[in-house]
Amino acid sequence: MQRSLQRDTSRTGHVVVIGGGIAGLAAAHRLLAGGLGVTLLEATGRLGGKLMTGEVAGVRVDLGAESMLARRPEAVELATAAGLGGRLQPPATATASVWTRDALRPMPKGHVMGVPGDPAALGGVLSPEGLARIAEERGLAPTAVGDDVAVGAYVAGRLGREVVDRLVEPLLGGVYAGDAYRISMRAAVPQLFEAAKEGGSLLDGVLRIQERAAARQQTGPVFQGVAGGIGTLPDAVADAVRRGGAEIRTSTPVLGLTRTRDGWDVRTDTGVIAADGVVLAAPAWSASTLLAAECPAASALLAAVEYASMALITMAFRRSDLAGTKALRDRSGFLVPPVDGRTIKAATFSSNKWRWVADAAPDLFVLRTSVGRYGEEDHLHREDGELVDVSLGDLAEATGLAARPVDTVVTRWTGGLPQYPVGHLTRVARIREEVAKLPGLRVCGAVYDGVGIPACVASARRAADEITRDLDAASTA
Template identity: 85%
Template sequence: MQRPLHADTTRTGHVVVIGGGIAGLAAAHRLLASGLRVTVLEATERLGGKLMTGEIAGTQVDLGAESMLARRPEAVGLATAVGLGGRLQPPATATASVWTRDALRPMPKGHVMGVPGDPAALSGVLSPEGLARIAEERDLTPTAVGDDVAVGSYVADRLGREVVDRLVEPLLGGVYAGDAYRISMRAAVPQLFEAVKEGGPLLDGVLRIQERAAARQHTGPVFQGIEGGIGTLPGAVADAVRAGGGDILMETPVLGLTRSGQGWDVRTDSRVIAADAVVLATPAWSASTLLAAECPAAAVELAAVEYASMALVTLAFRRSDLAGTGALQGRSGFLVPPVDGRTIKAATFSTNKWQWVADSAPDLFVLRTSVGRYGEEEHLHREDSELVEVSLTDLAAATGLAARPVDTEVTRWIGGLPQYPVGHLDRVARIRDAVAGLPGLRVCGAVYDGVGIPACVASAHRAADEIAADLTGVATGEIDNTPTLVQGTRSEAGQ
């Protein structure tokens, strides 16, 4: 029986955040810091979105994202702010490989998302013909990029398809589970886009990027994990939100969003909540539905955003059963080019990569594979047991692994990763322009500025700061001194 609706008409600086993933929680945390009253509405029984921990053979592991880019400040800063700073942990090893041409080959150094600076480093990964094709690049006429261009198409035009198919494709697949020949260079690899806009050979553009990176003299790890799992971050942020006076309502789907006077009415199945402002931190399809009546221009754009689905297959083995499987040792994992025709697209050796996993289960070896990418999602319809078996088959071919796991866990992320095709940033700009026309409304999340955790947090901070500026007069960026960067995301799912 439908419960009667009743209205909560209290506003007074009240912001409703729709969505309890890491973006929604980060927005709520930021809004509370500005002195606003916050209510988070999460449709499901779990917070965190694509950040989730679980157990394998009694050991806690990440079943979603498992690392975050450390050279952007937003996610590390949020983790520190909610008491997890002492648990931040860099990978114990970052030695990754590419499983291609029937061998595990070292990931070439000195590349930008697979685009090489030194072609000599690609020997073994590429054929002699592929290496010869790269050598021709400086003699080619310039290739215009215009307002945007697909990463794969541009690189293939300059360096040949082998570079794309065996390096760029698996690396971008680790970030977006997407198709390199569709993914926007401007959105996904902005530093490369700016370099090629300067003109000259692509190889020279990569070298310029490397020189600028060296001049910045970055120290410290590129990536960070959290002892106990990245999936512990949402719970810590939620605890901080509650401690700061915020409300978090679980299993509370939002059914409607209506402009009401100077504010908004947010309709759930049990009541109407009055808000001075709303932050939409939901996937594109959900945001599109909620904005259909009040902001149809944004709703149409959001409805056009496509998603890729994937599955993670987590496996635990007895260490004593792995004697003689040397290919598992010393590596953080490997990527798999789609052109090689394998089922898995990557494997992460969690026990090698994260010291906390090794310490928590010294008698086990934990690893995980990923299956599924944009346009190739038929594997996700298989039974869990089938996904385990195809993972074991590929792992055996790659590493010689013959042992049977003592425990398995299959996690499906349906509609898990928004796709960033050519023109995506223009679409995002149109969405934000349309939304900004309505007072007290902002959007944030993986759709807008990058799919990595720092990018999602930055997106949340941007939305929260703009809402706070509207409601309190605090100028954007004055709530704290953390810079807000909204582009330049890199892989957190890959190696």
């Protein structure tokens, strides 16, 4: 069911949104609801950024992000406003494993990004020496974290490297394609950072996090997808903002931004667009280029942001060819610690995880693997067929899979995920401080507040609301 975007017609003003990923689309949606006119410009020929669907063996599947955190409201609210509320769907199974020490082992329950509350659940994943190291943790002196600390360094110091290498690293690698020993705990796992600041035992800190979550009585699924694919969300939002009166132009790169007496000139290859405000929802390297003349300090900070690249290998098999492969049953997939030296870093059994995929092709089994971590991206230069073969090799060792797929799709996400090193949030605050010195200009997207869809939507809402306040203040001055 389509919904009309309700505009507050008491305001006037025109905002250009640069970038047609989910953050840019969410910003356009918010600006329209606030009564402002919007033109959205996207450099490529399609909308959605890292959200994209495609087909494998005739089955529509996600070729980018496949789910969103449901216990943050922003993405669910946007999907519902765009008419997708009836298609939101939790995973059919969330039983994941860790492929480590040459076996698929159940992912321990009761952890916070791999940091356990109950060490007894880690048997098989950790060695006896690793378990003994955890047992020493409550007797350690408190560890100071200062303004920020790397997740891996802090957790290894409290619980030993095995916890990081076998659990924290693969989980963070799935979210950021990053290195746990570089990633900011304050930015990536803020609840763990707050627990660490309280001092004392990290194990007790995880238990406190779990108790607080229980006290909030959060119910319902942790994650949700969309029947037909999360990649349908951008087009649904785009349709909503078009109905609300926005103009969307694809294949329209922005070549320059110039501050004028009355607002902004946005230069494209087809001319200049005058705007009262600009929301810059582009990757860091693009935002850096566009801000170089008008906001050099923010430009320099953005230029220093690093990205990781990755590839997804999506495969479809005949179910009849998998009859004897028991390890593919029931699980949603598995993670792979880099310390085990495998090529793939994860596998998702899409036909198990998403009911809509299974229903679309009952005779097929769809799965996907991912390769590529920060600093380990040579795999992405391999030919498609080679990536398929190395994925099949790892899957055979992990699950016993011996069949060949009937169809494959390799999707490369070059510069797909911004990295959040120690001090990231301080850098973000400085970028926003510099940008805010120019009225009618704001930034948003995955580089600032989190790479997940709800975080991107929240970032977009913040930018849109601040632009709206800027323009309101200018109109009453």
